[in-house]
Amino acid sequence: MPKNAIAPQSHWEAFASRRRDPASKREAVLQTAACLFLEKSYRRTSLDDVARRLNITKPALYHYFRNKEDILLGCYRWGTTLIEEGLNRIAADCGSGLAKVEAFIYSYANVMTVNFGRCVMRLDEGDLSSEALAEVRRYKRKIDRRLRSFIQEGIEDGSIAPCDPKLTAFAIAGALNWICMWYEPEGPLTPGEIAAQFARTLTRGLMRPARRAASRRVLAMRAAGGNNISS
Amino acid sequence: MPKNAIAPQSHWEAFASRRRDPASKREAVLQTAACLFLEKSYRRTSLDDVARRLNITKPALYHYFRNKEDILLGCYRWGTTLIEEGLNRIAADCGSGLAKVEAFIYSYANVMTVNFGRCVMRLDEGDLSSEALAEVRRYKRKIDRRLRSFIQEGIEDGSIAPCDPKLTAFAIAGALNWICMWYEPEGPLTPGEIAAQFARTLTRGLMRPARRAASRRVLAMRAAGGNNISS
DNA sequence: TTGATATCTTACCCACCAGTAAGAAAAAAG
DNA sequence: CTTTTTTCTTACTGGTGGGTAAGATATCAA
Known part of the structure; x- marks a missing residue:
């Protein structure tokens, strides 16, 4: 029921049910953590932030990781x-x-x-x-x-x-x-x-490669306009 | 009297006396702060850390900067x-x-x-x-x-x-x-x-520039050894 | 010398957050 | 259904650190 559940790449579905599937839940934690670490940096990201995005509470994270640094290392x-x-x-x-x-x-x-x-x-x-x-x-x-x-x-x-x-x-x-x-x-x-x-x-x-026998210096001096090229 | 006073680039001398010289003291703060921010990051550097290197106490910093972020901005x-x-x-x-x-x-x-x-x-x-x-x-x-x-x-x-x-x-x-x-x-x-x-x-x-009329392909194929150059 | 001002200190507050204790609730096993 | 195990929650602790209050001390100007 959280209004901000529309997170970029929402992985909270992994925690929607209590079905036992540690592997995918671990990955969900890492994905959302990585996302937050890139958004706000590791230090500014609290475990509560990570948990909130996954629709769980902080202590639940400790079932899948030893501590915060363990998530970072992951x-x-x-x-x-x-x-x-x-x-x-x-x-x-x-x-x-x-x-x-x-x-x-x-x-x-x-x-x-x-x-x-x-x-x-x-x-x-x-x-x-x-x-x-x-x-x-x-x-x-x-x-x-x-x-x-x-x-x-x-x-x-x-x-x-x-x-x-x-x-x-x-x-x-x-x-x-x-x-x-x-x-x-x-x-x-x-x-x-x-x-x-x-x-x-x-x-x-x-550097523009020198063409044929023409010296580079000459080419560099010649202000040839209209050479725009994009992409 | 602190034993770790031998900091890389010690600017604490600016605060050795209480002579009024705000400009050089401001600079001293910025120099040591920059040093610490690079060593430990902004977040891990406390104002106590900065003050300690300058042989003063934290509140003294507030005479030269509005807050921690003001130092960073400096x-x-x-x-x-x-x-x-x-x-x-x-x-x-x-x-x-x-x-x-x-x-x-x-x-x-x-x-x-x-x-x-x-x-x-x-x-x-x-x-x-x-x-x-x-x-x-x-x-x-x-x-x-x-x-x-x-x-x-x-x-x-x-x-x-x-x-x-x-x-x-x-x-x-x-x-x-x-x-x-x-x-x-x-x-x-x-x-x-x-x-x-x-x-x-x-x-x-x-890329090694193609010499004369020789095709690049040939040069790339030729495995010429002993071309090490250092510095 | 005296008052005014700048400088700096001690002591404190409070918000934040990693990590824990204890137990409830759901799922799987038998 | 009963037991066991996993999963997850509510409630809490303790340390850290930015920022402030209030006052002491030095500097400077007159």
Whole structure:
């Protein structure tokens, strides 16, 4: 009977009956928690908030999670699993280093538009206990190492220009991680469009490629108007 | 007499005497607050924490700031001012669109390694009241518009390849904003090195430029080893 | 020196919220 | 139907922390 029951992605139906189904109820808690954590941050989200959206009371949550942090950790784990699944598919693919980086951009950009994926990079690590933090950091480090190895591979097979893999990985990961800060599910941009543009910008760069034997300098100077292109 | 007085950047000396100097005391509060907000987040930093580092007590802070949020807003304002100063210098520079974007990358990367600059992009906007949030959003929007205009300018003068300025700006700003998440003042990377590598990656892209008339495909296939380059 | 003002402290209030105790109510088992 | 187990609720505790009241002490101006 609550008037604000029309929540974005309402998972309260899982708790509509008392039928025993711990798995789906656990997931419902994580989904609504992730949603609230992204809306208001972990700290500003009270367990009462989470419970209210699920049409239950706070202590009921303690039947499915040890404490508040356990819920947070659940969101992190779900998200890192999503990222890792994508990563494994890429490693199986046998293209050049550059092809792997491109595939990484597509996969990762998509995950950053999903609630659990966004949680991994958007939520504040400082809210985790030291053990949980160590676990999450391990995941993140693994992702970073993989990206660097793709870049290194590309440098070695000649598909990527020589560069510092560490800083280059930071640049790519930064651009992608930041998606979870501005992306809105109801917005005009689809994950696919974002991934495509990012892949293009990051692989080819901003610079207009020099045509034929013409010097770049000349092209840059020539103020050719009317070149607008969108999307 | 406190044993932990050796804080990173100790500004408590401003409060050592009761001499009337509100300006420098206000700054001291902002500096230590920014430091703590970055260390532990705004929410986890109590006013007692801030006061303790300054060797004063909590109510003393209320002589220089209306409330906790006022301190936070002070950090935001200081940071956005830093960004804007850089931006103004670039607009005065009369290079091509690409040159302006490159200058933006250098300037912005540097600001992201300074505490107040980091605050702007790292701290949680959700901790701001609606009015303060509107102000901060206005600043951020302005920065975004400027970057987009540089890109648009570059497309029109032919220095930048045709692209969607909005998404391209997101990619560049994302890579740069993320710096404030991993940068450590005591770390091995200088702001200059970061800016240089980022400028290179973002303008030229990852892809190894095709040499002469040789087709790209051939170069990508050729697995040329031993191309490692660091720094 | 004296009064006025700015500066800072001790002591306190109260709202918020994670977590718990104890038990009611529903579901499953026998 | 009876018993056992799971599920969930009402009512509470205790710690934290922003903000305030009231007053002490130093600085400054005259």
